[in-house]
Amino acid sequence: MIQDNGxxxxxxxxxxxxxxxxxFPIGTNDASFSFHQKILDDLSLSNTRVSIDIGAYTGxxxxxxxxxxxxxxxxxxxxDNCECITKNTESKTGITLHNVIITHRNSKSVTLSDGENFxxxxxxxxxxxxKQNEVGIMELTDAADYSSSRFVRVDKAEExxxxxxxxxxxxxxxxxxxxxxxxxxxxxVDLINLHTNGSEYLAxxxxxxxxxxxxxxxxxxxxxxxxxxxxxxxxxxxxxxNAGGVLKQxxxxxQTPETIDEFITSLGYSITTNxxxxxxxxxxxxxxxx
Numbered sequence: 134m135i136q137d138n139g140x141x142x143x144x145x146x147x148x149x150x151x152x153x154x155x156x157f158p159i160g161t162n163d164a165s166f167s168f169h170q171k172i173l174d175d176l177s178l179s180n181t182r183v184s185i186d187i188g189a190y191t192g193x194x195x196x197x198x199x200x201x202x203x204x205x206x207x208x209x210x211x212x213d214n215c216e217c218i219t220k221n222t223e224s225k226t227g228i229t230l231h232n233v234i235i236t237h238r239n240s241k242s243v244t245l246s247d248g249e250n251f252x253x254x255x256x257x258x259x260x261x262x263x264k265q266n267e268v269g270i271m272e273l274t275d276a277a278d279y280s281s282s283r284f285v286r287v288d289k290a291e292e293x294x295x296x297x298x299x300x301x302x303x304x305x306x307x308x309x310x311x312x313x314x315x316x317x318x319x320x321x322v323d324l325i326n327l328h329t330n331g332s333e334y335l336a337x338x339x340x341x342x343x344x345x346x347x348x349x350x351x352x353x354x355x356x357x358x359x360x361x362x363x364x365x366x367x368x369x370x371x372x373x374x375n376a377g378g379v380l381k382q383x384x385x386x387x388q389t390p391e392t393i394d395e396f397i398t399s400l401g402y403s404i405t406t407n408x409x410x411x412x413x414x415x416x417x418x419x420x421x422x423x
Contacts, residue, residue, distance in 0.1 A: 134216055138162055141220040142191055143213050149191065152413050159193045168409045169197040172417065173324075176350055182321040185314065185349075187235045187336050188329040192218035198326065199225040206319065210234045234311045236332065237339030241315070244345070246401035246423070253338050313339025320347070327353040334393050344400060351397065351420040355390040394418070 135144045138153045140160030149157075158164040184198040189207040191214055198205045205228045209215050215232045222228055243251045314325075314336070322343055329336050333353050337344070344351070394404055397420045407417040 134213070134220065136220075139165075140191070141217040143217065146191075155413065157413055159196075166193070166197050169194060170201075171409065172352065172407055172419070173197065173201055176324075176419070176421070178323055178350065180321070180323045182323050183319060184324040184326065185319065185322060185340075187314070187325065187327045189218055189230070190214055190328070192221040194326045194328075195228060195230075196222050196225060198324070199228050202324070203227060205229070206317070207231065208233060208235045235314060235329065235339060236311055236335040237313045237337075238311065239313065239315070239339075241342060243341045243400070245399045247399070251399070253341060315340055315342040319343055322347040322349045324350045324352070327351060331356065334396070337393070337396065341400070348401075348422040350422070351402070353393070353418050353420065354415060355393045355418060356416075 134141055137150060138160040139162075140153060142149045142153070153160060153162070156162050156164065158166060158168045181202045183204045183206070184202040186195045186198060186205060186207040189195045189209040192207070195205055195207040195218060199222060207218065207228060208231045209218060210233065212232055215230060218230055237253065241253050243253055245251055316339075325340065325344070327333055327336055333355050337351075337353075343349075397404060401423045402420040403423055404418055404420045407419055410417060
């Protein structure tokens with residue numbers, strides 16, 4: 134861990150290093166957090182009780198959210214990044230940090246805005262449900278792979294082996310607990326920030342009960358390049374393609390920016406695009422409940 138422009142990052146995180154050198158608005162840069170804050174200000178939220186930061190990375194959104202909400206629950210799969218978050222937010226209050234992978238693990242039924250029901254299925258392998266407790270994790274650090282982390286399902290032995298990850302049941306630092314937001318039974322959630330390098334769809338599916346109950350604003354990124362790179366657009370999920378008259382793509386193309394937008398819209402949301410971060414290769418989507 135190294136402090137760079139007043140912000141802690143992993144020593145080998147070259148992508149964040151380059152962004153900070155290019156005035157990325159965190160740390161001690163002149164526009165520190167002003168871009169993040171403007172997104173929140175423009176929302177004019179009537180309630181600022183609980184916020185959830187999924188894919189917290191090194192804590193930029195967690196830091197800003199802590200200044201605006203009574204409580205922030207942050208989720209980050211990289212233990213190294215969690216150390217950075219702790220350092221970057223040590224002067225903040227109301228933050229609870231979880232070192233877990235957020236996805237969806239339980240089947241459930243979702244009522245769409247048109248009154249139809251949509252059945253959210255869990256992972257399947259050769260027709261059988263896969264128990265999801267742990268997955269493999271690998272760090273990605275060069276400029277070509279977004280300087281973050283990806284997960285590999287332990288039931289995919291070939292993938293685990295190819296990436297030199299343990300497929301045994303023994304505890305391993307390359308495995309990490311997998312949970313879904315709905316398992317935490319959060320209440321009074323007014324905002325969810327979501328950036329999980331292509332697995333946003335899975336995180337949303339694991340939070341549909343929370344979304345239905347609380348109707349939070351959802352800030353998310355959905356990049357087709359990342360989805361393809363991290364293999365989240367392929368066979369990581371198995372949804373009923375005919376349920377509710379939506380999401381009629383086949384399994385190989387189920388997770389795309391378009392289907393994420395389509396599903397969030399079907400939950401009774403309107404989506405706009407925020408380009409304030411385009412300079413650094415980041416485009417935010419803002420979903421507001423109708």
